[in-house]
Amino acid sequence: RSVRFFNERADSNIKSNVKIMKEIGKVPNHVIVLSNALDESxxxxxxxxxxxxxxxxxxHILDNLYGVSxxxxxxxxxxIGAFGYALDNLSAIAEKKWNIAP
Structure with a gap:
């Protein structure tokens, strides 16, 4: 489904720079983040x-907006579990090696 969504909606410049290596089953791929500054209610x-x-x-809203059901x-x-630590490590490596600030 994500590949179909990508093929239908991605801009041609993005498509030409992305190679889909493998399609896998359903995974969380869209995130809506809420600020910790918001009150609980x-x-x-x-x-x-x-x-x-x-x-x-x-x-139909979810399908049209996110391509999900x-x-x-x-x-x-x-x-993301432990994957978050891997992302943090990548940021640290990029910052050290290429002087890229997170």
Whole structure:
């Protein structure tokens, strides 16, 4: 599904610079981030609002907007787990080797 979404919606410049190595099953690929500065009731309201997109009458919105059939509330640890540490390490390596600030 993600490959179809990419092929249908990616701009030709992006397509010419991306090679899809392997298509895998469903993985979380779109993230909606809420600021820690938000109060808990606002966070809950936003999560509940986005969760309503899972209702059958709203399925077309998720498909048109994200190319997915559902949205699942999660947190950073559950979403990317140890992968986050790998990303941090890549940033540190890039900063040291190429003087690229995160």
């Amino acid at each position: 606002s966070k809950l309201e936003i999560i509940e609002t986005f969760s309503k997109l899972n209702e059958p009458d709203n399925a 559902s949205i699942v509330p999660t947190n950073a640890v559950d979403h």
